[in-house]
Amino acid sequence: xxxxxxxxxxxxxxxxIDLIVGIARxxxxxxxxxxxFLKKDLDxxxxxxxxxxxxxxxxxxxxxxxxxxxxxxKKILLVEDRVKTGSxxxxxxxxxxKKGGKIISLAVNGKAxxxxxxxxxxxFPWIMNERI
Numbered sequence: 001x002x003x004x005x006x007x008x009x010x011x012x013x014x015x016x017i018d019l020i021v022g023i024a025r026x027x028x029x030x031x032x033x034x035x036x037f038l039k040k041d042l043d044x045x046x047x048x049x050x051x052x053x054x055x056x057x058x059x060x061x062x063x064x065x066x067x068x069x070x071x072x073x074k075k076i077l078l079v080e081d082r083v084k085t086g087s088x089x090x091x092x093x094x095x096x097x098k099k100g101g102k103i104i105s106l107a108v109n110g111k112a113x114x115x116x117x118x119x120x121x122x123x124f125p126w127i128m129n130e131r132i
Contacts, residue, residue, distance in 0.1 A: 002125040005030070005108060008116040009037055015104060018074040021045055021067050023092050026081035029126045030108050034079060043067035045078075045092050061091040072100030081124060083110030 017040055022031025024044045035042035046065035051057050076096055080089050089112065093103045105112040109122040 001123055005033075005116060005125070009034065012114060014038060014077070014114075016075055017077045017104070019043060019067075019069060019071070019101075020077045020079060021092075021096065021101075023047065023078065023080045023088060024065075027079045030081055030106075031079035034077065034106070038077075040077075041069060043069045045095060047088055047091065049088055061088040063091065063095050066095060066099065071096055074101050076101040076103050078103050078105045079108075080105070080110075080112065081108045082122070083107040083112055083115075086111065 017038060020031050020035045020038065020040050020042050022028050022042065022044045024046045028044065031042060031044070044065075045063065045067055047061045048064050049056065049058050049061040078089070078092055078096065083089050089105055089107070093105060096103055104114065106114040107116070108124070109115075109117045109119060111118065
């Protein structure tokens with residue numbers, strides 16, 4: 001599956017981007033992959049919304065840490081691993097736009113401005129369900 005993700009990334013004609021921002025935690029690995037591929041700076045936006053079992057624990061996503069890099073006037077690729085309802089992606093976009101960023105969203109799986117896949121069951125190669 002990792003090779004499929006890499007192949008999809010190579011097929012995309014990315015618009016001009018100044019900064020890649022991953023939505024932590026799920027967006028950390030795909031954002032780092034994209035930052036390396038596109039040779040762009042990387043930062044993260046952090047939320048509290050779900051627990052480690054992926055159960056919703058807050059009424060809506062709560063932004064707990066914004067990116068540290070300047071955002072004003074920057075063209076930002078906002079990266080999330082999975083978009084189901086879109087609530088975290090929309091909240092992240094809103095927070096970054098308040099800081100002056102111009103946002104293009106990317107989802108590894110689900111609906112976004114750029115979507116690599118949109119499948120009901122998608123195995124992320126970086127998620128390990130077993131203890132080592």
